[in-house]
Amino acid sequence: MRLVSILFSGFLGMMLFSGGAMAQDTLIKSKKASSSKMVRAADDLKKSLDVDDDAKIAKNYEALAQELIDKEEYAKAEEYLKKALASYNQLDQKKDKARVTRKLAKVQENQNKINSAIMNYQAAGAVAKDKDDEQLNLNDANRLRYDNNPAAQSAFNKRNIQLLEKENKKEEAADAYVQQAEMNLQQKNKEVAIESYEKAISFSKDKPEAVAKLTNKIAKVYELDNQFDKAIAINTNLLTEARAKQDFDTQITQLQSLATLYFKKDEPGKAVASLQQAYELASKQGNTAAVKKSLSQLLGYYKTHGKDKESIALYEQFFQNFEKLIQSDSALVDAKTFHVTEEKIRQLEKEKILKDELISKKNTFNYFLIGSIVLLLLFFGLIVKTLYSIKTKNKEIALQSLRREMNPHFIFNSLNSVNQFISQNKELEANKYLTSYSNLMRNMMENSNKDFVTLGNEIEQLRKYLDLEHLRFQDKFDYQIIADENLDIETTFVPNMIIQPHLENAIWHGLRYKESKGMLLLKFTLKKGKIGVIIDDNGIGLTKSQELKTRNQKVHHSRGLTNTKERITLLNELYKTNITFNVSEKITPETGTIVEINFPLLDRI
Template structure:
């Protein structure tokens, strides 16, 4: 009945709670700020993790699990396996604290699978096996000992303290309370936080109570009350006074038991701890009721109800609870906004990727097309070059056959045979290399010598020739355009030297001129001007076509191979006669 009155009072007066104190800047507050400021995923994940641990300390397991899972989800997104394993282990410990053994085993196994650290992997696997064998304390102790061996000489005091406490629990199951106390004392050496120190000491005190060694239990509890006072944690001090009262009751020291509860109640009222005051009121009322002191029980409830409104107004924990709920709502809203923002960014990125991909595809397509067109143009130019080169051959063949015919008409069979032999050798060389744009200089010189020998047979009394080669030229390594020199030799002989009344001279010179090969064809024939005067229209037309052919070939070679071939034709000034043709080729090697 009295409990019902308290609950009704709490509901009736809860509307009087107002925002009279600032929300403590705890993990949830920091998390809210991080979300609001759009900080990185790693920062948000750390915020979730800290909030989960804060909830775990308050034994708010539902919220703790929720925040742990949010942190894990982000760590999975970040592919941070070490943090995923750490979160799975924390969740496993949380399930174990709630005695949800199957879930704890599953989480320990998950942590073991994902962990990249061999020590952590082994710890998690051993903990999973420890819980799987909870009905067999001896096997459990083996797995705990394995963990203690693994943790020896490491800085991991948290897991080492937990292992000693687990070993103490197994000792109690095996009714070995001396070893249990020993292991709890080992655990005490590993912890620093007041809450952990008090928790372990309480477990030691419980063992003493079970052994009816109340003096030691009371001594420990008194010590823990002082430890709580040092920590400036009123709730912790109230809890220790309640525990001390419980031990006094077990020791049948009723006056000290109720005195400890009254002290706890007074602290709760002074510090504005409504829930602690309510719980202590219930303990005192139960004590008085058990001892058949109903009036005192009613008086305790009445006192609590009289102070309740003031107590609630002063209770920052209740205000903070409301504020925390508001913060949680804000976190949820910010999470939705963040998720929406990320979704929009993803969509934008996908659109950008599609656009970039399309542009790249178009560029690739254009490059492929341009390369194909360039290749086709290059092939066409090669075909045109070969066509122009081969265009010279019929004229040369026609002239050569005329010469053979002339020798036969003169009954000069020996000269005809000699001419045909040289001609066939030259033609074989020309045909073998007809598909090549460039040939070694040595081969070109050989072909030009063979050609000049043929023409000298035909015009024996008209000219002689000389070939001069620069000693610095490696004629086997240097390459020149195929059959580009021959037409100029032919022009010198047919349109200049053969019209002389006396012997003429044809000079063919190859010189190394500063990264260029300079080929000079010089004759002392009748010259360009006089040659034009005595030519027929047909001869003029043919010569013009031959010159154009040569110029077109030079243009195609320059374009195809990105080189610079030049030609210069000079008509000698009087009193000299004849023509000088200068061809310049870049020095290229095969």
């Protein structure tokens, strides 16, 4: 008999392990996939990892953790809640972070990880969406700090019950009442504990499984208080309801609970009968865990009371139905399916981590590459800007140099004119000429560093210059300056010293050689947003002027025109203007030259 007991106990201990091995064949042969919620949750998680959808991954981690919480597998639930929290952190979803952090704290509390639970309750409160949720979490954190003081814990828990009832959070309110009942039991207040459990039931009416579990807790309170009849009445009532609903798992649980109560009440016949019913029902439903529990209790009773014949009969019956039991246990199939799915989840998580690392490295390299390109472009841009600045500065220097080139004929002939006036004892004319000459030279020097001057300033300068030349050649020409009345000569800007060289050419190479007295016209017009400058003389013309010139005069005239063209080119490049210049000879019967210069209308530089 002792050998039978040893063998029997060994097989009971190995039953679930053997079932796990045999369940693989069952899984392969099965035509129908498991309908377990936990298996479905694991499968959903696997699919979301497979498509790398971060939002769904976070949601499915949480869903799987919830299924594990419902099965009271808190260690695994904690693992998946941490992964869900990490995903929500990455997605920066604060509402989800607060909810999952609170769940994590509860799971850790159920595992007696008090310090971790306190930290997570505080973290949940820090990211809570409103003040009530924040206070709820802080109350739980403070409750756990008074782990050895049920009265203080009860006070914090009651505050939470008030908040939860106000917000109509039924599930959490039920949990809080369960906690309150456990604190009442610690304080040896069984009646208040039962009231708390009944309150929890009132918040769980839409969840029959939760109601049954809470009702069993009330029966346990009566059992602890040796009120076995009340406990038996509760379990019997639950058994009747389960039979009406054909809830076989609840029937088995209630039969086992009744057996325990009957043993304590010293009614072994009823206890054995309940265990036998539980065993037969568990065998029929393929519930190996329930079969193991029932058989263990029966074997213990038979062994204690020396009922060897009953033990052997039970042993033979068990082995006859063993294979059938294992093959029909959907829980084992679900466990194996979940195990296989979980392995795939682990592999997909590793692949995702590797993929994320590769993406991160690729992004880092891309950022480095982009940064390097940007730096190179900035460096290249700086070089271009520097070269452009140097080029612009060189153009400004060249323009200034060209502008400061004085016509040597003007200076030389002006001095000759003064000398001539003095030799002829025309002191008044010489003094007048020198005064005008000095004023003109002073103004020319003051404006020598300016690329543009007002039209009024330019006309005044040209008038002074023409006055000097007219004083020298008063019998050779007269002049006239006309400005369009639509031009505001005080606010309109023109290039400095562009016109003067052409007036000088008109006088010295055209009008000076004319036998009769000539006319020089300087005219400023406004047309289509442009200033037109016309220098019109009726001198001997370009052709005859070239015939009369000495070699030195030809070189000077050529340089004067070149200077003007170079300055116009530089002004157009530096200021993006469109200055045009043209020289033409008049056709008979009248001789002479016309110079046309067009400036854009500028009111500021």
